Amino acid sequence: MNRIIDISTGKLLLAFVFIIVAQASSIFYHLGLGRDIAIGALRTFAQLFLMGYVLTFILGSENLPLTIAIFAIMVISAMSIIKGRVKEKQVAYILPTFLTMLVTYFATAFFVSGIIVDSTPWWEPRYFIPTGGMVIGNSMSAIAIALERLFSEMRQRREVVEMKLALGADFREASDDVFRNAVTSGMIPSINAMMGVGLVFIPGMMSGQILSGTDPLVAIRYQIVVMFMLVGSTAVTSIIVMLIVRKRCFGSGEEVLLSSR
Amino acid sequence: MNQSLLEIRNLAFTYPGASLPVFERLDLAVRSGEFILIKGPSGTGKSTLLRLICRLNQPQGGTVLFRGRDITVIPPAALRSSISYVAQLPQMIDAPVGENLLLPFSFRANSKKRAPQPETLYRMLDEFYLGGITLEQSALKLSAGQKQRLAIMRSILQEPEMMLLDEPTSALDPESAAMVFSIMERLNRTEKMTIMTVTHSDYRPETLRGIVYRLENRTLQLREE
Numbered sequence A: 001m002n003r004i005i006d007i008s009t010g011k012l013l014l015a016f017v018f019i020i021v022a023q024a025s026s027i028f029y030h031l032g033l034g035r036d037i038a039i040g041a042l043r044t045f046a047q048l049f050l051m052g053y054v055l056t057f058i059l060g061s062e063n064l065p066l067t068i069a070i071f072a073i074m075v076i077s078a079m080s081i082i083k084g085r086v087k088e089k090q091v092a093y094i095l096p097t098f099l100t101m102l103v104t105y106f107a108t109a110f111f112v113s114g115i116i117v118d119s120t121p122w123w124e125p126r127y128f129i130p131t132g133g134m135v136i137g138n139s140m141s142a143i144a145i146a147l148e149r150l151f152s153e154m155r156q157r158r159e160v161v162e163m164k165l166a167l168g169a170d171f172r173e174a175s176d177d178v179f180r181n182a183v184t185s186g187m188i189p190s191i192n193a194m195m196g197v198g199l200v201f202i203p204g205m206m207s208g209q210i211l212s213g214t215d216p217l218v219a220i221r222y223q224i225v226v227m228f229m230l231v232g233s234t235a236v237t238s239i240i241v242m243l244i245v246r247k248r249c250f251g252s253g254e255e256v257l258l259s260s261r
Numbered sequence B: 001m002n003q004s005l006l007e008i009r010n011l012a013f014t015y016p017g018a019s020l021p022v023f024e025r026l027d028l029a030v031r032s033g034e035f036i037l038i039k040g041p042s043g044t045g046k047s048t049l050l051r052l053i054c055r056l057n058q059p060q061g062g063t064v065l066f067r068g069r070d071i072t073v074i075p076p077a078a079l080r081s082s083i084s085y086v087a088q089l090p091q092m093i094d095a096p097v098g099e100n101l102l103l104p105f106s107f108r109a110n111s112k113k114r115a116p117q118p119e120t121l122y123r124m125l126d127e128f129y130l131g132g133i134t135l136e137q138s139a140l141k142l143s144a145g146q147k148q149r150l151a152i153m154r155s156i157l158q159e160p161e162m163m164l165l166d167e168p169t170s171a172l173d174p175e176s177a178a179m180v181f182s183i184m185e186r187l188n189r190t191e192k193m194t195i196m197t198v199t200h201s202d203y204r205p206e207t208l209r210g211i212v213y214r215l216e217n218r219t220l221q222l223r224e225e
Helices: A008-015 A015-029 A034-062 A064-085 A094-116 A125-156 A159-166 A176-196 A204-211 A216-248 B048-054 B076-082 B095-099 B118-127 B143-158 B174-190
Strands: B006-013 B021-029 B037-038 B061-068 B084-085 B162-166 B192-199 B210-216 B221-224
Touching: A008 A015, A015 A034, A034 A064, A034 A125, A064 A094, A064 A125, A094 A125, A094 A216, A125 A159, A125 A216, A159 B076, A159 B084, A176 A216, A204 A216, B006 B084, B021 B061, B037 B048, B048 B084, B048 B162, B048 B192, B076 B084, B084 B143, B095 B118, B095 B143, B118 B143, B143 B162, B143 B174, B162 B174, B174 B192, B192 B221
Parallel strands: B037 B192, B037 B210, B084 B162, B162 B192
Antiparallel strands: B006 B021, B006 B061, B210 B221
């Protein structure tokens, strides 16, 4: 039960059969995805091997500055992915988003790793890094969705926001529904995940634990903590980011800065 | 008593990215109870002037004083509760007429004002040529002319000291436009409401205190006709 079957290099290469099938489908149906599938496969291969070596090194080193540095690099990478997705030039959202992510993700990873799992030390890389990784990966998508929604709604509904401002609303009152829509759109995927977990899908972390021989009853405890952690951290991070960025959509006279498209 | 309700000094505005200013060194004084009509061709900055007065845009230079106070030191929501702006294309929220009319009272800046009762609203709907419309029906389904009159009524309900009406008749048929002009003139005459409106039509207000200005792009000055 507790023995994990290793995948030999030959068998690993055999997994490329799946990529060949995808490539063949792309060629047969002229999907034009050949290049993306090839690059994606190579990147998956290279990035995960790199991560494997880095993790082996970190897990063995028990080095606090190194653990924190890896954590910061993960947040920076997440920020650059968000920056790539949210094409906004008129509002400076990057710095406040990055700082909020850094602080809230750190607090979440600390709470889960140091208090719930009660690892010693609290930054034990084996717990802290994967926890941080899951929080960052999940919440990053939520923030990108919420930011895109905030900016697009602020533009589309500019006239309604200005109508409310003209009737004596402050910027919060005028953009109340835009703010709410942005936050909920970011949170819905992680709430839906709580609904479907265990019925529709087995989460990656739990599958991984089971594959590596962990008792499923232990694995589910971890998974419950992770699901709750993801919803909580996504809510807190997206609300803080939306509060700061929404303020930046208005000028000193509480006028809308974003021009209509 | 001679103090202007609104005074504009040396106002300058240029659109972002534009090389020429829309206007610069623009001066204007408005006394309480006046009916100011600003005319001029499209693109001369008439609407921008109204938006600058209620701070929906920010000028690059000059000052606007409301009751002798620089508008930049008045909290924006309080300023806009006193100087009510109605946009060219009136906006309604996706809610019944009654909810749209009472929308200003849901904002903190108007929290001390008393929301009118349904009887008052129905009486006013009649006065705004909106008789037959119920408070329960959807505001989004009204015609452009009805929405415009409803928007003006909504602004009046919060009892502003001054109203800014941006091209209130540009999207309306002649009959609806005549109704809006008549409403503006009545508000000015009987309620002593200070009104500032812009248009590129030939309309002239039939009120005693009506003053017509022309905003000319080249001179960038207002002159009395």
